[in-house]
Amino acid sequence: xxxxxxxxxxxxxxxxxxxxxxxxxxxxxxxxxxxxxxxxxxxxxxxxxxxxxxxxxxxxxxxxxxxxxxxxxxxxxxxxxxxxxxxxxxxxxxxxxxxxxxxxxxxxxxxxxxxxxxxxxxxxxxxxxxxxxxxxxxxxxxxxxxxxxxxxxxxxxxxxxxxxxxxxxxxxxxxxxxxxxxxxxxxxxxxxxxxxxxxxxxxxxxxxxxxxxxxxxxxxxx
Amino acid sequence: xxxxxxxxxxxxxxxxxxxxxxxxxxxxxxxxxxxxxxxxxxxxxxxxxxxxxxxxxxxxxxxxxxxxxxxxxxxxxxxxxxxxxxxxxxxxxxxxxxxxxxxxxxxxxxxxxxxxxxxxxxxxxxxxxxxxxxxxxxxxxxxxxxxxxxxxxxxxxxxxxxxxxxxxxxxxxxxxxxxxxxxxxxxxxxxxxxxxxxxxxxxxxxxxxxxxxxxxxxxxxxxxxxxxxxxxxx
Numbered sequence: 001x002x003x004x005x006x007x008x009x010x011x012x013x014x015x016x017x018x019x020x021x022x023x024x025x026x027x028x029x030x031x032x033x034x035x036x037x038x039x040x041x042x043x044x045x046x047x048x049x050x051x052x053x054x055x056x057x058x059x060x061x062x063x064x065x066x067x068x069x070x071x072x073x074x075x076x077x078x079x080x081x082x083x084x085x086x087x088x089x090x091x092x093x094x095x096x097x098x099x100x101x102x103x104x105x106x107x108x109x110x111x112x113x114x115x116x117x118x119x120x121x122x123x124x125x126x127x128x129x130x131x132x133x134x135x136x137x138x139x140x141x142x143x144x145x146x147x148x149x150x151x152x153x154x155x156x157x158x159x160x161x162x163x164x165x166x167x168x169x170x171x172x173x174x175x176x177x178x179x180x181x182x183x184x185x186x187x188x189x190x191x192x193x194x195x196x197x198x199x200x201x202x203x204x205x206x207x208x209x210x211x212x213x214x215x216x217x218x219x220x221x222x
Numbered sequence: 223x224x225x226x227x228x229x230x231x232x233x234x235x236x237x238x239x240x241x242x243x244x245x246x247x248x249x250x251x252x253x254x255x256x257x258x259x260x261x262x263x264x265x266x267x268x269x270x271x272x273x274x275x276x277x278x279x280x281x282x283x284x285x286x287x288x289x290x291x292x293x294x295x296x297x298x299x300x301x302x303x304x305x306x307x308x309x310x311x312x313x314x315x316x317x318x319x320x321x322x323x324x325x326x327x328x329x330x331x332x333x334x335x336x337x338x339x340x341x342x343x344x345x346x347x348x349x350x351x352x353x354x355x356x357x358x359x360x361x362x363x364x365x366x367x368x369x370x371x372x373x374x375x376x377x378x379x380x381x382x383x384x385x386x387x388x389x390x391x392x393x394x395x396x397x398x399x400x401x402x403x404x405x406x407x408x409x410x411x412x413x414x415x416x417x418x419x420x421x422x423x424x425x426x427x428x429x430x431x432x433x434x435x436x437x438x439x440x441x442x443x444x445x446x447x448x449x450x451x452x453x454x455x456x
Contacts, residue, residue, distance in 0.1 A: 117303050117305065120266075120294075120307070135309075
């Protein structure tokens with residue numbers, strides 16, 4: 001029997017994660033390209049780490065960080081009387097961290113692809129760096145940013161390892177589609193698992209297809 | 223009046239240039255890679271010289287002794303790039319208005335005057351990709367002047383154009399300079415362009431101004447170089 005809650009929760013978690021990922025990705029890519037801070041190469045590697053580490057490792061590290069006894073967890077409890085472990089916020093956090101490198105890399109590539117002369121032209125026409133960014137850099141990077149957003153959304157939708165480590169599998173509360181598939185399969189309920197597989201495949205296919213269509217059917221995501 | 227006296231170490235040589243540009247068209251002439259564009263970028267504030275000073279009227283753009291380096295937005299210097307650098311995501315009108323800080327009646331009048339002078343009244347709603355090379359040049363010129371600059375820098379402004387457009391626009395550049403009456407600093411490696419447009423020509427070689435033309439340079443009656451003068455560089 002297919003419950004729609006995991007589907008709705010997955011879409012909700014992916015949508016909220018994508019909002020965070022968008023701001024974090026754009027901010028980091030812009031800071032990294034416009035400043036020459038020491039340790040930039042190390043920071044760059046750190047930003048890419050969630051892409052290459054197994055998600056369960058990311059989950060473990062997040063658990064150490066935001067768990068009840070973790071430094072962030074202690075602060076959250078002390079000052080805001082809240083804990084995020086085993087909540088939907090934890091699922092959002094997991095989704096944000098694992099999909100961040102995709103957004104960061106897409107944004108970075110999009111920024112690097114802009115003709116720097118256009119930004120210089122805006123500067124010589126009296127524009128502040130803020131105006132250059134919003135009127136030249138961002139509009140010209142938009143296709144790359146949309147690719148990053150779509151990939152991040154799809155990645156968060158399929159997130160399993162880090163999510164189960166910090167959000168758990170609480171049906172009706174933190175159970176997302178991948179978790180529902182895993183536990184339905186484990187209970188030998190292959191029909192339910194299969195239905196979820198079809199649903200997530202259709203959603204993911206639709207957004208990638210939509211993106212490619214939007215880009216004029218010329219660009220294929222790899 | 224623009225006064226430039228700067229040094230900047232480049233990969234192959236040190237740029238060391240000193241000149242004064244009155245409200246005329248000054249041409250920086252020299253072969254590719256001699257530092258012409260670097261000079262323009264330093265004046266615009268897109269590059270920082272190693273030492274020296276750049277002063278426009280009473281405004282110090284750069285001074286190594288006073289540790290002043292004004293950002294481009296505070297210099298009021300328009301820069302026409304070699305490939306025009308028009309914003310591809312904006313139409314012609316939005317491009318031209320980009321440098322206007324606050325829209326006003328005066329700005330409207332200036333806009334109308336510019337599009338009439340440059341014969342681009344029919345283009346405002348066109349996208350940049352629909353323009354020919356000559357039209358792009360005119361739009362870039364309108365955008366640069368719409369910002370009401372104290373100085374206009376032009377980097378090889380005619381090099382991307384066909385012979386006919388180049389010929390027409392040379393005259394327009396001269397006419398616009400006379401109307402605006404601000405220093406136009408123009409970079410070129412074309413002898414014809416230097417001759418046709420420049421009120422004064424500064425010869426550059428490996429980042430240095432060659433102040434005394436060698437005897438092999440032939441000057442015409444107006445003190446301007448003839449084509450054979452430029453063979454020195456090639």
